[in-house]
Amino acid sequence: MKEIKVPTGTSDILPEQIPLWRYVEDTVRTVFERYGYSEIRTPIFEYTALFNRAIGDTSDIVEKEMYTFNKSETPGEDSVTLRPELTAPIVRSYLENNLPKIKQFQKLYYCGPLFRYERPQKGRRRQFTQAGVEALGSTSYLLDADKCRDAYRDTLKKYLEPHLPQLCGNCQRRFQRNVFRILDCKTPNCIAINKDVPAFDKYLCADCRAHFDNLIKTLDESGMKYGLDKHLVRGFDYYTKTIFEITHSSLGAQDALCGGGRYDDLIAELGGPSLGAVGFAIGLERTMLALESADIKMPEPPRPKVFVAVIDQKFSPKAFHIITTLRQKGISADMDYEGKSVKSQFRTADKLKSEFVITIGEDEITKQTLKLKNMVSGTETEVNESEFLSKPSF
Numbered sequence: 027m028k029e030i031k032v033p034t035g036t037s038d039i040l041p042e043q044i045p046l047w048r049y050v051e052d053t054v055r056t057v058f059e060r061y062g063y064s065e066i067r068t069p070i071f072e073y074t075a076l077f078n079r080a081i082g083d084t085s086d087i088v089e090k091e092m093y094t095f096n097k098s099e100t101p102g103e104d105s106v107t108l109r110p111e112l113t114a115p116i117v118r119s120y121l122e123n124n125l126p127k128i129k130q131f132q133k134l135y136y137c138g139p140l141f142r143y144e145r146p147q148k149g150r151r152r153q154f155t156q157a158g159v160e161a162l163g164s165t166s167y168l169l170d171a172d173k174c175r176d177a178y179r180d181t182l183k184k185y186l187e188p189h190l191p192q193l194c195g196n197c198q199r200r201f202q203r204n205v206f207r208i209l210d211c212k213t214p215n216c217i218a219i220n221k222d223v224p225a226f227d228k229y230l231c232a233d234c235r236a237h238f239d240n241l242i243k244t245l246d247e248s249g250m251k252y253g254l255d256k257h258l259v260r261g262f263d264y265y266t267k268t269i270f271e272i273t274h275s276s277l278g279a280q281d282a283l284c285g286g287g288r289y290d291d292l293i294a295e296l297g298g299p300s301l302g303a304v305g306f307a308i309g310l311e312r313t314m315l316a317l318e319s320a321d322i323k324m325p326e327p328p329r330p331k332v333f334v335a336v337i338d339q340k341f342s343p344k345a346f347h348i349i350t351t352l353r354q355k356g357i358s359a360d361m362d363y364e365g366k367s368v369k370s371q372f373r374t375a376d377k378l379k380s381e382f383v384i385t386i387g388e389d390e391i392t393k394q395t396l397k398l399k400n401m402v403s404g405t406e407t408e409v410n411e412s413e414f415l416s417k418p419s420f
């Protein structure tokens with residue numbers, strides 16, 4: 027019989043990897059909250075129409091990467107899709123829950139799994155995890171970014187048209203549907219042609235120009251290092267004005283750790299008021315790959331404070347009573363459940379890196395004491411059982 031494995035592009039997170047996950051998740055939560063963002067959780071799936079409308083019909087995600095359950099597979103329901111990103115769901119929830127009425131400017135963050143049907147490779151998974159923030163309803167007025175986009179679109183088309191026969195098949199199609207995406211093509215011919223495309227910043231309208239200049243000035247003044255990339259394209263139609271990515275050299279082809287940008291039209295497009303917004307998301311699996319390559323000391327897995335060993339199996343119920351009492355008092359404690367020898371029980375305690383071992387034998391039962399060994403210093407003490415259990419101290 028064929029062995030059933032974990033689905034392609036997904037993986038199990040085993041107990042020894044959990045400390046690193048917790049460390050990364052706790053760190054992003056702490057940092058986001060320090061910046062005044064509050065956590066929001068939305069469903070794992072949404073109506074497909076949300077992503078079609080927000081991300082755009084010509085995007086790779088909507089065209090070929092969504093896990094969609096059509097109407098026939100979800101009787102009586104509209105088509106639903108496992109969330110491939112979280113900006114659209116957050117805007118949906120912001121509007122549906124009337125958040126702009128409560129407080130127009132909302133700073134929200136999330137951390138959870140997403141799903142994209144992609145060709146798996148290092149740092150590219152079909153299920154992956156993002157931690158991201160969305161600052162919604164910023165008071166910046168809605169700028170007509172499309173005007174300058176139109177001008178730049180025309181310029182790009184004029185530049186690329188004579189090269190059309192040399193562009194790859196994908197880009198020939200993109201030329202009509204969404205010419206900006208040609209700038210992002212990774213095939214050598216297209217890269218060579220793209221090298222000399224006219225820079226976008228000459229085509230900005232006055233409002234976008236001022237916005238861009240102010241942003242650059244702020245980055246410079248705060249000493250933030252950045253580079254300007256005239257080829258950067260992000261695969262979502264909702265962006266307006268600024269887009270950005272943070273990359274890490276250890277990641278290979280999929281080198282983006284984080285991506286984001288401004289989406290001043292999306293709230294209105296999803297039926298809300300005309301309010302600007304900006305956000306970004308960090309890929310946690312890629313963050314962990316980068317951390318591993320940077321040789322950063324990983325957090326230790328949790329270990330029990332106390333391991334209770336028995337000289338004879340007949341004392342196991344006593345050991346069970348002790349670990350239960352300690353656990354109820356908030357102390358992590360464990361014991362052997364498989365009838366192992368005393369030596370082997372100590373070996374288990376060692377493997378678990380337990381801080382203390384309590385041993386119970388005939389002697390201790392008679393004297394109503396416990397033998398407590400500090401596994402780091404090696405010192406042994408005898409304590410009165412009932413006193414220790416009513417007020418454990420180490």
Ligand code: HAM
Nearest residue numbers: 111113150151154282283284285286287305306307309
């Ligand atoms: P994105 O660039 O598609 O943006 O994803 C953000 C980050 O998620 C990437 O930089 C990468 O680290 C990680 N990521 C994306 N796809 C995969 C994958 N298949 N496997 C592993 N990691 C992946 C967004 O999703 C936007 N919603 C970000 C945003 C928020 N824009 C405005 N607000």
